[in-house]
Amino acid sequence: MNDCCSVIDLRQYTLHSGARDTLIELFDAELVEGQEATGMHIAGQFRDLDNPDRFVWIRGFRDLPARADALKAFYYGPGWRTHAAAANAAMVDSDNALLLKPLTLGAGYPRLDSVRPDAPAGSVIGGAVYHRGSADDGFVAFFTDQIVPVLAETGAEPVAVLESLVAENNFPALPLRDEVVLVWLARFADDAAYAEHRRQLDASPGWRQHVLPELVSRTVRPSQELRLRPTTRSQFR
Template sequence: MLVDLRQYTLHPGRRDELIDLFDRYFVEGQEATGMQLVGQFRDLDDPDRFVWLRGFPDYESRGKALSDFYGGPVWKAHREAANATMLDSDNALLLKPLLVREGYPEPGSIRPPIGAADVPPSFGAADVPPSIVAGAVYHRSSLSDGFTDFFRNDIEPALSEAGARPVAVFETYPAENNFPALPLRDDPVLVWLTTFAGPASYDAYRDRLATSPKWRDHLEPELTRLSATPPQHLRLTPTTRSALR
């Protein structure tokens, strides 16, 4: 399995337009070519960012599936509307799994049908979204920098103790982009993701981590030392038809 993690910067106020296209047309449209739509999300810290993940059985199938979709009728019918919402769609990473646990969706996972009521973009409404998907993107100096072992041996146990046991951990898959029409970043990263029942459980995890002496005095400084740039913390709310939630 390989995964594209894609983060789009959109024109102000147009995120829900793109989400409607995704949830209505691009989920089944892409899965019909052999991809897995893992999840689609609103970034809770940026109203104009849309984040999504799609999976592929392997490297070779990735090139064929992308060619089939972007050369096929679904994309051709809706590409102008989708592209009109986007300022930048080049923030994309090709990742391989280091760990996948229960909670990460299997291919073919059941999701709400097309037309199901969408979740609101904030937590102010009465029908609060049921979950938060959170994690981080750690930017590294190289794939041989010892970061993976440090994460497995030290960071992951600390996250789990604070209430954020990762359901998936990925790192950069170092290969030539086999669908160059869609650019990929080639910088080495490690990405982890998990799910929370809602804002309260997420905030409790952040509080526990911030008040942990081990995290504050040892692990966070070592993270800073090993990271090429500051990490990107992800705090996302799934769209109605996101499989990961």
């Protein structure tokens, strides 16, 4: 497995209309290295292609104690104090956050020593968030045995598979969603490749007749589909 992190935050921010590019410019320029200096790994920053007012990002930590230490160091430090007002002015809601642990981090997931690019990306990071009833529901086996083969057949081999880390939030200043999920993410070369995956998936008899009905029965509310464009400095692209 990729040596990145044993704890991962998936954060989805709702922003004021028209504020996303401003926040991304600030984030990419001022908030990446400052967080990584405290021990975090800023693996991915994205525009949600289906919601112009949503910014999605992923950060990782060595373990839970390291998470607490890093968050305290950053949010009570000079870097955040300098830019907090500008960042918060863009946000309507920053509480949509999930505490996760990796089941799979493949070769396409950024490593701690991955080069950080500085160029626009045409790729798409696609995936889904599945909302589960409990941590012992057998969903991981269902996902591995039934969903992953169909995803792979339709051009969406997961790069990252994550599930909820059921643990107390050790930095309560940043709230977390209290639910159990499984998240998968895959890389597509461009919009056309993502669209072709969706076309093949929707046309798959096995998916429509067998896997999708069981997926619906095993989840407590509709899945969130993710279709994300990496920002200029996102490592995951």
